[in-house]
Amino acid sequence: MNAQVYYRKWRPRRFDDLVGQEAVARTLKQAVARNRIAHAYLFCGPRGTGKTSTARILAKAANCLAPQEGEPCNQCSPCMAVNDGRALDLVEIDAASNRRIEEMRDLREKVHYSPSEGRFKVYVLDEVHMLTNEAEAALLKTLEEPPPHVMFILATTDPQKLNETIVSRCQRFDFKRISIEATAQNLARVCEAEGIQADLAALRAIARNADGSMRDAEGLLEQAATSFGSPLTLDQVRLLLGLADDERIRQLVDQTLEGQTPQALATLSAIASEGVSLRQLHRQMVDEVRDILLAKAGGKQSPDGDAGPRRLLQSVSMERLLLTLRQLGQVVFRPDAPPTLALELAIIESAQDAAPSPQAVAPAHAEAPPQQRLAEAHPAAATSAARPPAAPVRQERPPTSPSQAVPTAARPRPVAPANATPEPLPEGMPMAERLERRWDEIIKALERKKGRRFYLGPLLRACKQHRMEGDTLYLEFTHTSHTERMREEMDTPEGKRLLIEALAKAIGVTTPLKVEIIAPTTPQRMDKASRSPLVQAAISMGGRIIEEIEEKDYDE
Numbered sequence: 252m253n254a255q256v257y258y259r260k261w262r263p264r265r266f267d268d269l270v271g272q273e274a275v276a277r278t279l280k281q282a283v284a285r286n287r288i289a290h291a292y293l294f295c296g297p298r299g300t301g302k303t304s305t306a307r308i309l310a311k312a313a314n315c316l317a318p319q320e321g322e323p324c325n326q327c328s329p330c331m332a333v334n335d336g337r338a339l340d341l342v343e344i345d346a347a348s349n350r351r352i353e354e355m356r357d358l359r360e361k362v363h364y365s366p367s368e369g370r371f372k373v374y375v376l377d378e379v380h381m382l383t384n385e386a387e388a389a390l391l392k393t394l395e396e397p398p399p400h401v402m403f404i405l406a407t408t409d410p411q412k413l414n415e416t417i418v419s420r421c422q423r424f425d426f427k428r429i430s431i432e433a434t435a436q437n438l439a440r441v442c443e444a445e446g447i448q449a450d451l452a453a454l455r456a457i458a459r460n461a462d463g464s465m466r467d468a469e470g471l472l473e474q475a476a477t478s479f480g481s482p483l484t485l486d487q488v489r490l491l492l493g494l495a496d497d498e499r500i501r502q503l504v505d506q507t508l509e510g511q512t513p514q515a516l517a518t519l520s521a522i523a524s525e526g527v528s529l530r531q532l533h534r535q536m537v538d539e540v541r542d543i544l545l546a547k548a549g550g551k552q553s554p555d556g557d558a559g560p561r562r563l564l565q566s567v568s569m570e571r572l573l574l575t576l577r578q579l580g581q582v583v584f585r586p587d588a589p590p591t592l593a594l595e596l597a598i599i600e601s602a603q604d605a606a607p608s609p610q611a612v613a614p615a616h617a618e619a620p621p622q623q624r625l626a627e628a629h630p631a632a633a634t635s636a637a638r639p640p641a642a643p644v645r646q647e648r649p650p651t652s653p654s655q656a657v658p659t660a661a662r663p664r665p666v667a668p669a670n671a672t673p674e675p676l677p678e679g680m681p682m683a684e685r686l687e688r689r690w691d692e693i694i695k696a697l698e699r700k701k702g703r704r705f706y707l708g709p710l711l712r713a714c715k716q717h718r719m720e721g722d723t724l725y726l727e728f729t730h731t732s733h734t735e736r737m738r739e740e741m742d743t744p745e746g747k748r749l750l751i752e753a754l755a756k757a758i759g760v761t762t763p764l765k766v767e768i769i770a771p772t773t774p775q776r777m778d779k780a781s782r783s784p785l786v787q788a789a790i791s792m793g794g795r796i797i798e799e800i801e802e803k804d805y806d807e
């Protein structure tokens with residue numbers, strides 16, 4: 252991502268121009284105005300939040316010939332030199348690439364030279380946590396006896412990795428992630444200055460994507476403007492960022508929260524087939540669930556929350572939202588797994604938590620502490636938290652009668668009591684028919700049965716076709732990832748045993764049964780690149796995919 256022109260062009264030049272770092276700006280401005288400039292500063296915070304920009308403003312303000320209430324004038328010779336990137340009294344060192352002791356020893360000698368023009372020689376050490384231990388020790392010695400004309404500004408994204416003594420020698424400032432609203436407003440200013448008409452919704456989408464980094468936000472805006480020109484719309488930004496539209500996200504989140512696993516998986520598959528970035532999709536899902544959670548918790552909505560009163564706001568429990576958020580929080584995209592797998596897993600596992608649970612509504616539980624209630628009502632959650640491996644199997648409580656069970660929107664299917672014995676099937680009924688009669692019960696019986704890694708019931712529910720031939724059950728899944736998961740389970744003794752036992756019990760046979768997983772007949776997963784609308788357009792014009800490179804986050 253090389254779009255950096257806007258970032259340089261619109262870099263803040265005064266403390267008051269800094270976006271989202273008001274407290275830092277105010278304190279530093281006062282220090283300059285009162286002539287209380289320290290010899291060592293430490294700027295901590297995520298990338299793109301203005302640490303280096305602030306360092307430059309501070310360097311200017313310290314050497315400015317006509318500072319105004321702590322602000323640099325941006326007109327005198329020292330100020331102009333910094334703005335033009337030719338100031339001899341401002342030395343910027345990237346500690347990540349100059350991390351050895353030689354460089355720090357070198358620095359230790361150089362700091363004794365006087366500044367060439369201003370009062371201070373300012374050394375900015377970016378990513379200072381990257382220094383080797385020896386280099387850090389050398390730096391510390393310099394910080395212990397700083398010549399009066401020297402100012403150090405250390406910047407880091409990772410202060411925990413920094414030597415504590417170094418931290419204690421510096422005046423520390425913490426830079427916050429810049430809020431979506433503040434980022435979007437700043438982008439609007441850039442657009443105005445650049446003569447670009449842009450929807451605020453489009454700018455918010457960019458801001459949300461930049462995750463608190465103004466550098467990323469301005470880089471994305473620049474890309475969008477280069478690609479689409481003016482006016483810039485939300486749809487164009489979505490295309491650029493690989494975002495799914497809000498309506499689809501809502502549908503997906505609703506289905507997930509309501510435990511409608513097959514529908515949710517179908518929606519996911521449809522969204523993915525549009526060339527949407529799955530990482531972005533994941534982030535959008537998290538935002539959506541969070542918005543509902545916040546709205547439910549205290550009526551607070553995200554700054555751009557256009558959610559309004561949502562149907563699910565009433566029907567979905569707080570626990571359910573938290574659990575879904577937790578499942579989504581555990582999503583890890585692995586390069587060696589099918590791209591949709593991580594999200595499918597989260598959807599299936601969180602549907603597991605939404606599955607009918609008579610205990611969850613038993614009156615006796617009303618007084619139980621919420622933690623315990625949660626754990627009991629949602630064994631899956633307890634498992635994913637810290638359950639000791641040797642914990643005894645949870646004692647099944649006597650099921651409440653169906654009339655006591657309060658249906659909620661989170662459990663769309665009618666709840667059959669767990670121990671209800673179904674009518675025995677007539678003797679001589681063919682195996683295939685037995686299976687059809689009992690299929691739903693088999694799924695239900697396996698609802699909370701976890702094989703080695705996956706819950707079998709939800710997996711079976713995602714099964715496209717099942718059929719019994721002789722003593723063998725053939726399963727076919729639409730999604731490659733489900734096929735792989737079921738295969739994985741059937742390759743383990745515990746997964747295989749669970750399924751075969753449930754099967755044998757439900758259809759009432761004692762003969763040993765087998766399970767075969769059939770490869771999907773229709774290829775579901777095209778190469779991700781070939782699904783992207785941009786690539787499809789390129790292909791239609793005669794383009795050809797040469798190489799597909801795994802999607803990465805923006806460069807660090």
Ligand SMILES: [Zn+2]
Pocket residue numbers: 311314315316317318323324325326327328329330331
């Ligand atoms: Zn000046």
